[in-house]
Amino acid sequence: MSRNRIVIVGAGHAGGSAAALLRQYGHVGPITLIGDEPYLPYQRPPLSKAWLKGEAGEEALQLRPSEFYDTQSIVVRRGAVAAAIDRIAKTVVLSDGDTLPYDTLILATGARARSLPAPGADLEGVHALRTADDAEALKAHLIAGHRLIVVGGGYVGLEVAASARALGVEVTVIEREPRLLARVAGEALSGFFHAYHGARGVRFVLGGAVTAIEGADGRAAAVILDHGERLPCDTVLVGVGAIPNQELAAQAGLACQDGVVVNLAARTEDPAIYAIGDVTRRPLPLYDRSFRLESVPNALEQAKQAACDITGRPPPAPETPWFWSDQYDLKLQIAGLPFDVDHRVVRGDPSSGQFAVFHMKGDRIQAVEAVNSPAEFMGGRLLIGAGRPVSREKLADPAISMKEVAA
Amino acid sequence: MAKITYIEFDGTEHTVDVRNGLSVMEGAIKNNVPGIDADCGGACACATCHVYVDDAWRDKIDKASAMEESMLDFAQGVEPNSRLSCQIRVTDALSGLIVRLPQDQH
Numbered sequence: 001m002s003r004n005r006i007v008i009v010g011a012g013h014a015g016g017s018a019a020a021l022l023r024q025y026g027h028v029g030p031i032t033l034i035g036d037e038p039y040l041p042y043q044r045p046p047l048s049k050a051w052l053k054g055e056a057g058e059e060a061l062q063l064r065p066s067e068f069y070d071t072q073s074i075v076v077r078r079g080a081v082a083a084a085i086d087r088i089a090k091t092v093v094l095s096d097g098d099t100l101p102y103d104t105l106i107l108a109t110g111a112r113a114r115s116l117p118a119p120g121a122d123l124e125g126v127h128a129l130r131t132a133d134d135a136e137a138l139k140a141h142l143i144a145g146h147r148l149i150v151v152g153g154g155y156v157g158l159e160v161a162a163s164a165r166a167l168g169v170e171v172t173v174i175e176r177e178p179r180l181l182a183r184v185a186g187e188a189l190s191g192f193f194h195a196y197h198g199a200r201g202v203r204f205v206l207g208g209a210v211t212a213i214e215g216a217d218g219r220a221a222a223v224i225l226d227h228g229e230r231l232p233c234d235t236v237l238v239g240v241g242a243i244p245n246q247e248l249a250a251q252a253g254l255a256c257q258d259g260v261v262v263n264l265a266a267r268t269e270d271p272a273i274y275a276i277g278d279v280t281r282r283p284l285p286l287y288d289r290s291f292r293l294e295s296v297p298n299a300l301e302q303a304k305q306a307a308c309d310i311t312g313r314p315p316p317a318p319e320t321p322w323f324w325s326d327q328y329d330l331k332l333q334i335a336g337l338p339f340d341v342d343h344r345v346v347r348g349d350p351s352s353g354q355f356a357v358f359h360m361k362g363d364r365i366q367a368v369e370a371v372n373s374p375a376e377f378m379g380g381r382l383l384i385g386a387g388r389p390v391s392r393e394k395l396a397d398p399a400i401s402m403k404e405v406a407a
Numbered sequence: 408m409a410k411i412t413y414i415e416f417d418g419t420e421h422t423v424d425v426r427n428g429l430s431v432m433e434g435a436i437k438n439n440v441p442g443i444d445a446d447c448g449g450a451c452a453c454a455t456c457h458v459y460v461d462d463a464w465r466d467k468i469d470k471a472s473a474m475e476e477s478m479l480d481f482a483q484g485v486e487p488n489s490r491l492s493c494q495i496r497v498t499d500a501l502s503g504l505i506v507r508l509p510q511d512q513h
Contacts, residue, residue: 024441043448065437072439297446297453317513324452331474333452374474378454378481403480 004029006310007092007100009082009248010108014277014299016041016063018106021307023072032075032100034082034092037131040066041076045296047135048159049326052142053166061132082109085252087270104272104310107249107260108303111242111278111294116151120213125220126236129156141235144168149223149233151210153180155325156239158193161202162327172203172231174210174223183241186338188357189369192350193327200328205229242294244279257281259292264318265309266302274309276302285318286384287339287366295323320385322377329353333374335381336367345395347376356380363389375402382406409502413440413458416510425497431506432456432493442508449493454478455512456492457485461505468495484509 006022008015011033019033019041035041041063050056059065069076081095085105092100113128115121127138142148142164150157153175161171175182179190194204205225213236214222222232246256254268255261259281266274266282277299281292297319304316325332330353338359348355356376359367364387368380379402383390394405411434412422425434435443435456444455451474460468465488471479475494479485492506 020439024439045448045450063436064439068437068439296448300444300446317511319513322453324447324450326450331450331452374451374477375480378478382481406481 004103004310005101006031006104006106007102008033008106008108009092010110010245010277010279011035011037011039011041011076011078012108012110012277012299013041013043013063013296014110014303015106015108017300018108018276018303018307019074020064020068020072021303022310023074025307025311025313027307027311029103030075031073032077033069034077034080034094034100036079036081037133038079039132040064040069040078042132043296044130047132048129048156049163052135052139052160052163054139082248085248085273087252087273090272102272105274106306107268107273107275107279108277108299109245109248109279111244113238114241114243116210116213116238116240118210118212120215120220121238123213123215123220124218125234126213126238128238129160130242138235138237142167142169146170146234147172147232148235148237149174149231150237150239151223152239152241153177153182153204153206154184154239154241155181157237158197159325159327160237160239161197162200165197165200165202166328171201172205172233173197174205174208174225174231176207176209178207180204180206185334185369186344186357186359188344188346188350189332189371192355192371196328196330196353205231242278244292246279249273249275249279261290262302264305265315266306267309274306276306284321284337286320286387287337289339291337293321295321297322318385320381322381329372331372331374333370333377334367335370335377336365336384338367341366345392347396348373348398358395360392363392365390365395379403379406409497409499409504411497411501412503412505413442414505414507415440415442416508427498429497430493431458431495431497431501431504432491434497435492442512443492444512445493447493451475451478451491451494454482454491457482457509457512458490458492458506459486459509460488460490460495461507462488464501464504467500483511483513 042061083095084093209226249260260275341359345358354372356370370377423438447453
């Protein structure tokens with residue numbers, strides 16, 4: 001199948017990486033990358049961090065330099081929207097009517113920002129943060145002294161809050177749940193980030209739901225909360241999660257369940273169609289279930305799985321899911337997922353700004369959240385992947401090195 | 408600008424020009440040198456851009472930070488000349504640098 005024509009729908013981190021890996025693995029047939037944005041594949045993580053603070057330029061965002069796509073004979077169709085897949089004819093139909101034949105199709109359509117179900121959410125000055133254009137639009141309003149309201153105390157919201165504080169912006173974060181990062185982190189970590197942001201001037205409203213955004217001259221001017229409070233603002237950022245862009249797959253009859261269902265080779269039920277990245281629901285062998293992960297490491301792992309399967313390489317070694325976030329001078333690294341946890345071990349003192357929380361199931365680590373603690377992250381990731389039992393007492397004692405704990 | 412030679416685990420050599428200010432990791436990614444994954448894009452968060460620095464060059468490169476040391480401690484096949492290539496900034500002084508790549512970054 002050396003002339004295997006590969007079409008990749010979605011030119012984000014997953015799609016761009018799959019194209020590069022296919023060439024690295026020796027695929028010589030045509031590769032076409034279809035992206036609905038006007039840009040070549042770029043990295044999204046810096047958009048809420050270094051890039052927003054003006055510390056990283058456009059070139060640093062690029063996944064590969066533009067010459068790369070020419071020298072590797074990868075055709076990138078920018079600003080192109082895939083409208084339909086014809087699985088019988090094996091074609092992708094673009095919204096401009098163009099039809100692209102494929103032998104192998106990779107869906108890397110990602111996810112989109114969930115919008116706020118409240119009146120006024122479509123006003124000027126209400127932003128989401130997903131794409132480079134989103135970031136550009138938001139950045140223009142992060143001016144010292146301006147008032148930013150962040151709706152949603154998840155990673156995107158907190159990273160933007162930290163970046164905005166660095167730029168001198170007044171920041172209020174509104175979270176519906178009684179704690180920050182409620183969906184993705186344990187209570188110790190939530191409390192730590194709450195205090196750390198608070199000490200740097202971020203105000204919080206926890207357990208508060210937004211009922212409306214009030215406008216003045218067509219621009220967002222205040223956020224109204226369910227208990228009646230009215231918070232005046234200049235700009236609103238909504239960071240309340242993401243929805244998988246699975247419509248294309250669903251319309252083509254592929255199984256979807258909050259994500260396109262794939263196996264460990266990133267293949268859908270159609271042997272000619274793969275799906276990778278944020279749009280997928282994938283097996284997690286370590287945890288004996290399937291899950292939708294929204295992270296760069298997951299996008300890269302699945303890009304590798306698909307590229308190996310397509311080029312006939314042995315499958316890559318399974319990875320432990322992981323994630324990172326930079327806020328202020330903090331580096332948060334998380335490995336594993338806290339499923340079926342029966343107790344937690346805190347290593348180090350959170351008030352020192354350097355600690356790790358191990359989420360345990362019996363004597364095995366399910367997940368580790370490490371703040372400025374790379375050894376705990378790396379050691380934890382290793383132990384999670386190996387499924388090895390670990391001594392709770394040793395783990396809780398920072399005087400015993402992670403090397404020794406993991407030995 | 409510096410000429411940097413990346414040697415894959417199987418011995419394949421790639422000598423490329425890398426602009427000052429980029430990292431040794433970025434030099435590999437921009438030139439499609441296989442063997443450096445750089446999952447986190449240079450945030451010193453993942454240890455998948457591990458390289459072995461040629462002995463002649465070890466003293467000419469700034470020492471690793473405590474963060475990098477801790478990450479490397481748990482990388483596969485770590486040696487005294489191991490570094491995370493996202494943490495090595497390219498300058499003219501590094502022209503001629505040789506780094507070897509491990510068998511696997513994961």
